[in-house]
Amino acid sequence: QKEVEQNSGPLSVPEGAIASLNCTYSDRVSQSFFWYRQYSGKSPELIMSIYSNGDKEDGRFTAQLNKASQYVSLLIRDSQPSDSATYLCAVKRGGYNKLIFGAGTRLAVHP
């Protein structure tokens, strides 16, 4: 079992719809979770961090964390073609600031 798992996609949504990206993790003691966006050929860009159970909203983005289910998700409201990218889920491992990354979900928003 991979430490951080994501559906590779592509996830295709129409413009204006809500895109829902999911991530599961295996280490129950993980405390910190991150979503990065990576455009093709570019480096990852931090979108959201979440540390507590529940929802965290930032503009069109909402991160949801459920530690009991070891599940973290990212919702993108009013999806735009410019949101088309690969979204990486990352989980902090242990006492050091080391992140474990999922392989990413490719999102395609079509007009």
Place this chain on the structure above:
Amino acid sequence: DGGITQSPKYLFRKEGQNVTLSCEQNLNHDAMYWYRQDPGQGLRLIYYSQIVNDFQKGDIAEGYSVSREKKESFPLTVTSAQKNPTAFYLCASSPTPGTGEYEQYFGPGTRLTVT
């Protein structure tokens, strides 16, 4: 502007040659990291450093070496011992460990091709 710079953006080398990738940050971050990304895969940690003059192996350190002589700089050397060096190399930094801020910020990356 504060940020992380990596150079060069593209690098081509012949097999058997060592090559050094540069990473500089002016964010005043203590911790720095090197990752490798292969097509369709997530990022894998090569080395990390929490403080000057100290660094630790990550998950795939074989064939790589680093130094951390200055807070701002964390160069990565890809040696001839690395069996599959062609990849996208990403440098990242994060604030001081223990502050409760764990976000890592990435440089633009170096795409290394070895033939």
